[in-house]
Amino acid sequence: MKILAIESSCDETAAAVVENGRKILSSVVATQIESHKIFGGVVPEIASRMHIEAISAVVDEALEKASVTLSDLDAIAVTYAPGLIGALLVGVNFAKGLSLATGLPLIPVHHLRGHIASNYLTYPDLEPPFMCLVVSGGHSHIVTVDDYTSFKIIGKTRDDAAGECLDKAARAMGIPYPGGVNLDKIAANGNDLAYCLPHPRVDGSEYDFSFSGLKTAAINIIHNAEQKGEKINREDLCASYLKAVTDCLCKNTVKAMEEFGYKKLALAGGVSANSVLRRRMKELSVQHGWQLFLPELSLCGDNAAMIGSQAYYEFKKGNVASQSLNAYATMPIDNPVF
Ligand code: KG4
Ligand code: ZN
Numbered sequence: 001m002k003i004l005a006i007e008s009s010c011d012e013t014a015a016a017v018v019e020n021g022r023k024i025l026s027s028v029v030a031t032q033i034e035s036h037k038i039f040g041g042v043v044p045e046i047a048s049r050m051h052i053e054a055i056s057a058v059v060d061e062a063l064e065k066a067s068v069t070l071s072d073l074d075a076i077a078v079t080y081a082p083g084l085i086g087a088l089l090v091g092v093n094f095a096k097g098l099s100l101a102t103g104l105p106l107i108p109v110h111h112l113r114g115h116i117a118s119n120y121l122t123y124p125d126l127e128p129p130f131m132c133l134v135v136s137g138g139h140s141h142i143v144t145v146d147d148y149t150s151f152k153i154i155g156k157t158r159d160d161a162a163g164e165c166l167d168k169a170a171r172a173m174g175i176p177y178p179g180g181v182n183l184d185k186i187a188a189n190g191n192d193l194a195y196c197l198p199h200p201r202v203d204g205s206e207y208d209f210s211f212s213g214l215k216t217a218a219i220n221i222i223h224n225a226e227q228k229g230e231k232i233n234r235e236d237l238c239a240s241y242l243k244a245v246t247d248c249l250c251k252n253t254v255k256a257m258e259e260f261g262y263k264k265l266a267l268a269g270g271v272s273a274n275s276v277l278r279r280r281m282k283e284l285s286v287q288h289g290w291q292l293f294l295p296e297l298s299l300c301g302d303n304a305a306m307i308g309s310q311a312y313y314e315f316k317k318g319n320v321a322s323q324s325l326n327a328y329a330t331m332p333i334d335n336p337v338f
Pocket of ligand 1: 010115135136137138139162163164166167178179180181184269270271272273274275300301302
């Protein structure tokens with residue numbers, strides 16, 4: 001089964017053709033990073049307009065690279081939630097148009113389910129059940145993937161997502177957008193014990209995260225130094241901050257893995273590209289005897305191949321949308337509606 005998938009939930013316009021959920025025939029990503037860089041973050045209105053400009057060419061390129069035409073396809077898939085509403089609407093409307101014109105089924109895909117599916121593309125033999133730490137710019141979840149379309153949230157962030165926490169502190173340090181990526185590189189040359197940062201916990205909920213206090217603590221260090229005319233050591237602060245964020249992610253994940261007795265752990269989402277998080281999860285997996293699944297770096301960030309992969313399993317479950325499909329800025333991963 002060949003699925004054309006479209007993704008436009010944030011600042012990448014992406015299209016891919018994926019066969020039977022596991023084989024990428026093509027994957028095209030047009031990034032808007034340069035346009036948002038001068039603002040220090042994604043500007044939703046600009047993102048929507050740029051998706052409109054890019055989407056036709058990106059879809060054409062995906063079809064061409066896969067050496068298929070619309071008549072070779074079996075379905076059209078699209079990210080419909082969660083994300084920036086104006087950005088999502090571009091992909092959803094384009095996919096609806098293609099579905100109407102071709103008569104092909106329209107498969108709505110939850111963005112975070114797509115991120116998890118990037119592991120199916122990296123590891124053709126991986127099958128649920130497994131536990132997954134999903135860490136992106138907008139979400140931080142520990143979920144159990146009990147089946148391809150059955151998820152249970154074990155823990156999630158009560159405030160900022162891990163990616164957002166990295167991006168905001170990076171911005172305060174004058175590190176260009178996308179902050180998390182650049183902070184990762186700068187941290188590589190720093191001492192992660194140089195700065196003492198809090199490790200916030202959520203009272204009564206050992207699997208939930210809270211990152212806003214940690215972010216504020218880092219920003220306070222930066223502002224205090226500025227006010228005193230002192231210089232912070234950027235490498236050391238990046239390394240210490242990244243250590244604090246990954247400490248929180250690792251601690252709750254270990255607890256969840258032990259408590260729920262899973263032996264397979266996957267990472268997913270943009271922050272799963274982080275070098276420190278990957279290294280520490282590898283160490284923990286050896287220590288605890290888990291099998292660890294890390295998405296290929298090219299599949300960690302937003303792309304449409306992961307959407308095409310998850311779409312295959314959504315379709316098999318009968319999750320097909322009508323022409324009334326809408327986009328949603330928020331949507332739970334465990335019980336999505338469309
Ligand atoms: O999944 P994603 O591409 O978009 C969302 O769905 O949000 O995640 C983007 C997030 C951003 O916060 C970005 O800074 C972060 O992933 N990110 C990283 C790295 N690469 C991307 N954070 C830390 N280290 C990285 N290497
Ligand atoms: Zn994403």
